[in-house]
Amino acid sequence: MGENNENQGRQSVGLDKQVDKLEALRASKEGRRAQGTLRGQRARGSAEKLLTRTTSGAIYAVLTIGCLFLGPFATALLIMSMAWLCCSEFFRICRMGGRGPNEIFGLAVALLFPLAAYGRGVSGMAVVLMLFLVAIAAWYVATPRANIADVAVTVFGPVYTSFSFSAIVLIRAFDKGPQGAFLALGVMLCIWVSDSFAYVVGSKLGKHKLAPRISPNKSWEGFWAGLVGSVLTWVVIALVGVDGLAVWHALPLGLVVGVVGVVGDLFESRIKRGVGVKDSGNLMPGHGGLLDRSDSLLFGSVAAYLLLLIGGIL
Numbered sequence: 001m002g003e004n005n006e007n008q009g010r011q012s013v014g015l016d017k018q019v020d021k022l023e024a025l026r027a028s029k030e031g032r033r034a035q036g037t038l039r040g041q042r043a044r045g046s047a048e049k050l051l052t053r054t055t056s057g058a059i060y061a062v063l064t065i066g067c068l069f070l071g072p073f074a075t076a077l078l079i080m081s082m083a084w085l086c087c088s089e090f091f092r093i094c095r096m097g098g099r100g101p102n103e104i105f106g107l108a109v110a111l112l113f114p115l116a117a118y119g120r121g122v123s124g125m126a127v128v129l130m131l132f133l134v135a136i137a138a139w140y141v142a143t144p145r146a147n148i149a150d151v152a153v154t155v156f157g158p159v160y161t162s163f164s165f166s167a168i169v170l171i172r173a174f175d176k177g178p179q180g181a182f183l184a185l186g187v188m189l190c191i192w193v194s195d196s197f198a199y200v201v202g203s204k205l206g207k208h209k210l211a212p213r214i215s216p217n218k219s220w221e222g223f224w225a226g227l228v229g230s231v232l233t234w235v236v237i238a239l240v241g242v243d244g245l246a247v248w249h250a251l252p253l254g255l256v257v258g259v260v261g262v263v264g265d266l267f268e269s270r271i272k273r274g275v276g277v278k279d280s281g282n283l284m285p286g287h288g289g290l291l292d293r294s295d296s297l298l299f300g301s302v303a304a305y306l307l308l309l310i311g312g313i314l
Contacts (some may be wrong), residue, residue, distance in 0.1 A: 060293065064188060068172060069181045075172040076118035082290060083162035084110045086298075089280040089291040090161060090271075094153045097275040100146065101154040102139055105132070110162035117166040118173060125166060132158070161291070164298040167305035174314045179242050183313070186237035187257070187304040190230045191297045194258050195265075197229030198222035210262075215269045223262060230258035244313040253307055257300045264299030268292070 067078040087110040091101045109132045116124035133155065140151050172184040202222025210218040231254030238247045268291060272280060281289025308314045 061192070065185060068184050068188075069178065072118055072169070072173040072176055072180070075184065076114050076169050079114040079162075079165050079169050080111050082294065083114055083158075083165045085281075085289075086110075086161040086165070086291040086294055087157050089289045090157045091153070093271060093275055093277065093280060094157070096277065099153045100150045101157060102136065102146075102150070105135055105139065106154050106157045110158040113158065113162040113166045114169050117169040121170060121173070125163065129159070129163070161294075161298060164302050165294070167301040168297075171301075171305055171308065171314065175243075182237055182240050182242050183245070183308065186234060186242075186253075187301050188297060189237075190233035190254060190257055190304075191261050191300050193229040193233045194226035194261060195296060198226035201225035211266055211269075214266055214273060218262075218266075226262065227255060227258040230254040230261070242313075244311075249311060249313070253304065256307060257304050260303040261296035261300035265296045267299070268295035 067074040091103050094101050112128045113125055116128045136154055140146050168184050172180050174180050202219045206219025206221045208220040210220050210223055231250055234250035234253045238245045238250050279288030280291035
């Protein structure tokens with residue numbers, strides 16, 4: 001009996017030591033746990049971030065593709081809403097930088113550019129632009145507190161966002177059937193694929209920084225991968241059978257749109273860095289604002305429209 005009690009006592013002491021060791025180990029991790037740097041916390045955070053980003057991106061993509069195939073008017077409505085939101089985010093950044101844009105005029109015109117592109121094409125957009133300039137000039141003359149910087153950002157906001165975005169409406173309107181939808185989708189898809197290729201390759205293999213002072217996460221390896229993705233997208237669109245669009249068109253379209261898209265991305269990053277913000281907004285969880293999601297597309301869609309026009313495809 002005494003021997004059994006002695007064994008039980010030893011086991012109890014051993015168990016206490018194990019408990020003390022586990023408690024000490026747990027206590028040693030409290031600081032890292034509070035900072036969220038434990039391996040499990042990092043893995044869970046990465047998975048949640050990826051899931052959030054993928055979900056919001058999928059909703060955005062499905063809505064966009066649905067409107068493109070519904071027809072030119074649905075596309076115009078989509079671009080109107082996207083342009084208005086992008087312009088609103090741009091004005092928000094400007095106000096953070098101490099500027100005072102006329103948001104009433106600017107946001108109104110952001111709605112009008114895509115509508116004019118749908119109804120009257122480029123000529124309609126030119127009329128809206130001229131009326132806008134006259135209205136802003138009158139506002140500047142009648143408002144002593146306004147300065148020329150306020151005028152500049154008021155005009156640039158809707159031109160940068162809505163006027164550029166309206167190129168998608170012009171491309172979609174060239175053919176009311178599926179061919180117009182495939183061309184417009186090609187423009188947007190090549191930017192999405194380019195961004196995805198650049199992100200995956202850049203995060204895994206990126207060693208040479210593309211623009212470290214503006215966008216530290218971008219690399220030359222990701223840049224070249226993005227161009228490959230852009231070209232491949234246009235090859236697929238050409239193989240679908242769009243009239244006038246041959247496979248050999250894919251190279252200039254993919255290269256030019258890909259490069260211009262990167263310029264658009266860096267341009268928006270430079271704007272945000274100038275006022276010290278990371279995202280233009282929080283509309284799209286995991287992506288930031290809509291302007292963050294559309295920065296490459298704004299410049300890329302204009303480049304694609306001009307190339308398709310010069311190439312006789314539109």
